[in-house]
Amino acid sequence: MEARFDFSKVAGDGYKAMLGVHGYVQHSGLDLGLLELVKIRASQMNGCAFCLAMHIPLGRQHGVTEDQLNLLVAWREAPVFSDRERAALAWTESLTRLEGGDVPDAVYEQACAQFSTREIADLSFAVAEINAWNRLMVCSRTPPQLAPAQH
Incomplete structure (x- = not known):
């Protein structure tokens, strides 16, 4: 798949605004592993290979287990998620x-x-952010950046 265009080059101010939302979410105080689970699940639902290739390794870095990554698509039936993760x-x-x-x-x-009301609001910003990134990467056909062994 070849990219149609690069948002950072053709709409730099919009791209910077999205990075601002990303910064807010990352510094919201919500657990970074939980945020990665949220981003991976939304990206699965939206079919965004770019975001999946980015957030699965980040999830691992922030403590998401291999069992959680493997069973995320079936999280309701999988015993590896906490009540807080299930709510998110x-x-x-x-x-x-x-x-x-x-x-x-x-x-x-x-x-x-x-979650507290503030945490629900911040979680909502996280979901809105990843859904926006998914849509931007899918419509621009931005290919995933794969590790060298995956090529």
Whole structure:
């Protein structure tokens, strides 16, 4: 796959604005491993190879286990996720899909049981950020940057 264009070159100010959101999310105080789980799950849902190739190694760096990476697509059935991670993943899927134009009350209540209101807001920024990056990388057909052994 060949890239259509590079956002950083053709829309530099917009790209910088996205990096600003990224900086906010990374410094929000939420666990970086949890944030990587969220980013990987949304990227799986959106079919963004670029973001998956980026966030899976970052997940490993921030303590996401191989079992978690391997079972993330089936997180509801996998015993390797904490209640907090499950709440974050449910929140991620609900915000990514927005089925019926809403996030179900049960998903919000699950999030409230594990996160403060501020943390839910920051988690929402994380989900919004990765969904935006997914869409930007998919529409521009930005190819994943693979490790040399994967070529």
